Amino acid sequence: MSSKKRKQKRRVPAEIKPSTTQQPTTPTQGHPARTEGTTAMAGAPSTFTSWPIWKRSVASALILAYLFVLIIGPLSNPIASQHLTAPIASTLSPLHRSLFMGHGYRFFAPNPGDSHLVQYKITRGDGTQFQGRFPDRDTLWPRLLYHRWFMLSETIFAEHAQTPSPNEFKKLNKKKRDRVELLKKGGRLKLADEVERKRAVGEAEYERTIKRIKALVRATGKFLLERHDGEEIEISVVTRTIPFPAEVRQGADLDDEVFLRYPANAVIGRFKKSDFTSSIDDKESAQ
């Protein structure tokens, strides 16, 4: 082999060298059995492609645009940069929503955490009481159905726990308004406008969250009342903590009641059957 040829061989990365077991033909040439097995894994020079350059160019542009849309999802969820990824994600959100993309993919991150359950106490027409919880592995089968209910209880807890009470929010909101007034008095009008804008956005978000929680808890209450033929229901949230290895070594069971924690505002809803008159209920839910 000449020195020039050796140099050329060194310059071509191994990844784009054609495989010695495959013929450098287009798929329409040669024996079908030979081209059928063309692997998608190893790269190859463009002579292997059957598409003309214009088609490859258009496809490349679309692929790059799609990959950008794709990567913005986990770069903005659950945390986003207000100066970069958040506005981009907001612009791309119609695409994310319509293709069910934009997820953060933080499975079991940052730490595997406590479980959250929904507990309910139902009073029937004859005065008897019935207490239940979901997810309940004794009644929910198959496992995927159990997991759906588990995710619902996690959603209800997360919505509830991460949202301040109306009184707490009122106090926080007042602090922000006071700050805006101070800034205006100090002549810092531009900054005051910026703070006021963010406060207004936060207030709108809070109102939307409250509507969402109310709709979810109300629907859960109505569903459980109908299912268990009850007259009244009280819904609360419970946290089951992860036991320490030492506790398990000393004989504790994972379902011991000692691992249950009831937050101060554990009760998240109380409803009567009469609360759910059909037309009013539907209108309220949609608002």
Add this chain to the structure above:
Amino acid sequence: MSDANVNVGRQSEKTFVQQWAEAWNGFWFRPSAPHTLAVMRILTGLMVLYSHTVWTLEFGGFIDEKLLPLGYRANLFGSQLESAFAWSHFDWLPPALGMPAHLIGLLAVVWFVIGWQTKVVSWITAALVISYANRAAGALFGLDQILAFLTLYLAVGNCGGAFSIDHWIKLRMRTEHNANKPSPWNTIATRLIQIHLCIVYLFAGMGKCQGDTWWNGEAIWGALASHEYQTVNMTFMADHMWLVAVITLVTLFWEVSYTALIWPKLTRPIMLAIAIPMHLSIGICMGMMTFGLVMLIANLAFIDPDWFRRSRQTD
């Protein structure tokens, strides 16, 4: 700088750009056979079929809005416009037609599994998965996210080009000599699955890097000792916390490094071999067999279509 040096510089620059272009073309557009996508179509389709059949058991609650009402979904996103894009075909149907539409959807997924009219039903299946996920927001988990992108990318490729009724009919009618011929569309679909999977593992791994328990080696204990997740009693591991630490750190390293080590031929079999026990243990011990299996199905994208073709010929 002499003219000769400038010419050499330009030449090497051009070569570098050309190399990039060739590598890009080879990566995305080199035609590939549909066998891997076809196997993934069957397995993904079965998973969608199972998932949607299970929705049937609580259709009124999760799909027919009794548990997840419009008042919840409409306020889920930043704006009404955004919420409007989280579409579901059930939103456009009167409630009485919900169950018939669901059953027709199940039939379409069966067609997808057996590969009949695959070019049409693969898009219908992808749309169904997205539609159900948007409708049941609040009761979802990783399974739905993975199924959505798998069905979408399978529709891009010719996933009915092998192991399908379509292929069988074409061979029988001799309308096309090489019905499962290689196509750049198969390569694009495969690459999209591979890259999406890398993104999933990368962000899952980086998210874990923020957690203390993934560094002190106790994270896997947190997963094993969760009563709600547990399906197999693994609490004996409390006596072997060193083993818990090993599994924790291997999981963390595997997820973070997957994006880099799944591509070289030398490390790919190792990464895939680790994926099997890791995802199966999630399925067996933590009761998420559907999630564990769908992750393994997604990993099939890294298996050469030739391997499935040869396996079939050997049979």
